[in-house]
Amino acid sequence: MSAPAAQLSRPALLYCLAALAAAAGLLAGDLPVGLSLLGAGCIVWRLLIHRGRLAFPGRAVKALLVAASCAGIAAAYRSGLSLDVYVALLMAGLSLKSLELYHTASAQRFLYIALLALMAFLLYRQDFAATLLALLQVHLIVAALAAVHADPHQLARQPLAPLRTAATTLGLALPLLVFLFVVMPRLPPLWSLPLHKPEARIGMGEDMSPGDFSRPARSAELAFRAGFPGGIPPAATLYWRGTVLDTFDGRRWSNACDCHYRWANTGTPPRPAGTPAYSIVLEPHEHRWIFTLDRARLADGRIAGNGEHLFRYRQALFERISYDVWTEPGAPPPMLTPAERERYLRLPVRGNARALALGRSWRRDGASADAIVEQALRLYHQSFVYTLEPPLLGDDSVDGFLFETRRGFCEHFAGAFVFLMRAAGIPARVVMGYQGGQRNLQERYVTVRQYDAHAWAEIWRDDSGWWRVDPTAVVAPERVERGFAELFPDSPAFATLLGRRVSGRQSLLGLLRIKLDHLDYLVGRWILGYDNDRRQSLLQRLRLDTVWGLLSVFTGGLGLTLAGFLLWLRRRDRERPRTDPLTIRYRRLCQLYGTLGWPRAPTETPMGFARRMGAAGAPEAAGFGELSARYAGWLYAGAPDEGERKALLRTMRQLLARLRRRAIAHRIKRWLAGE
Structure with missing residues (x-):
């Protein structure tokens, strides 16, 4: 049945x-x-x-x-x-x-x-x-x-x-x-799929189109954290380079230089001497960008460099990674080839005529490159305004910004500045990355969020190579010195689920967030930083870098775990009141009948349960009824007979064996039926 x-x-x-x-x-x-x-x-x-x-x-x-x-x-x-x-x-x-x-x-x-x-x-x-x-x-x-x-x-x-x-x-x-x-060795992911997440950036993207948006997206989403063992540098020097935009079509700056670079694996020897200047825990951003400060050097087999302090991960980032960065002092400037010079001077044939004429006039005056830069920065300082809600620009976006609206944020300032430098005959490019970050001086790390995204310019100087120029620092120096959070403390980018802010004004919840943020940084740094090199170094120090060493530790650990579990079981059994083995086996019989579909009610007596099993036609009902009568007689007897108890134990063991076989067959039947 x-x-x-x-x-x-x-x-x-x-x-x-x-x-x-x-x-x-x-x-x-x-x-x-x-x-x-x-x-x-x-x-x-x-x-x-x-x-x-x-x-x-x-x-x-x-x-x-x-x-x-x-x-x-x-x-x-x-x-x-x-x-x-x-x-x-x-x-x-x-x-x-x-x-x-x-x-x-x-x-x-x-x-x-x-x-x-x-x-x-x-x-x-x-x-x-x-x-x-x-x-x-x-x-x-x-x-x-x-x-x-x-x-x-x-x-x-x-x-x-x-x-x-x-x-x-x-x-x-x-x-x-x-x-x-x-x-276990660290293996690279076998596959990856992009997540459909809306862009929550202020300027960090594949390209840059100043004038197409009157209000940029703002987000407090974490970008990365950087720990400085020797102390955090001043905020005004924290320019985190990510990518370079070298091509301008009249409205949009884009990257065409990556394909011209010769990328080399940074993990090849020699490894830099000394301790790293800083370590970064980078959040997934679905691109290959690796962020560092100026004059950076890496020693990581997963990361490639181009010789100009730009770095790329081996694939698009869909997971957290950690990497160490050394500072490369006194590096000789790279040489600018004629093809590169032409690329960093190239401007569209049509459009933005007034900006083009202004830059060419500076060149005709015979001024030096430094003088031209000072003249452009003086122009910015006199009458330009930093705002996150600039007006939209027309087809000639550079002309509209320089001579009409004069209101914008970092993308407007950097893009127009590079245009003027190229018009004046100075090779220039736009650099995209982040600037500043929230500094934790006590714990010596910086938290960089998406609203810290920034754009600035680099111009070429024959004596020293690429030289950073940030026009935004001239218009709004507080953006660089104090950070975006201090400049716009009431921005909705800082609202959180707890109703607190991620800016510098700290409440009790804000202090708690800082502590949790620090704990997250430490855990992420230790776990993500435990790569194959550190794993091998640890195993060698522990003399576990052989198969026999690992087997001995695994066997010993497994034995200790089982011993602890057995001790816990023994202690638990000691603390519990002792139950007679006869009662334990009778309860197991009732559990098996429950598995077969006839559970015993909490208030049901042994004889009542046995009669119900007989009426329902349950398997082994006759033997169970006889056993239940003997069990009830033994249980409620004034002076239980030890011989009867041992005979009942033997009968119960035999009935348990038969019911277990029926229960296994019942489970297999239900599994085949898909129940």
């Missing part, structure tokens, strides 16, 4: 729905708000089903919900397929799957999907706070799995027991996790 499928207990259902709520909360900031509403609606619907106020959705309703979810996702991601689309589909499937939670098997599949959703969350966030949230979510999912497979009656009496079980399970896995982190 086929046993009916057991219904999911109420505590187990609540654990599963809590896992769904946590998954929806983790991904709420990275997915459309409609998916969060879908998850909340499915949770409420399933709770109403449990209370008997609604029924499970039929096939037609399920099909309608799936179609509506797919249509909503397609409308939210019109730009095409990306990893975000698949994550959104995964989250929608997890939410809708909650409406099918009824049996143990369905709950188990649901929780496996929740683990996939957690992995998707880590694609968006890799900071310390995200790691803590992910660990809490893992703990909740493991606790839900324990609740799904727990005895319903015991779970009703101890609803928090799955949380303790999950904590024990994860604690036992922790030593293995640490061991694998220490000894």
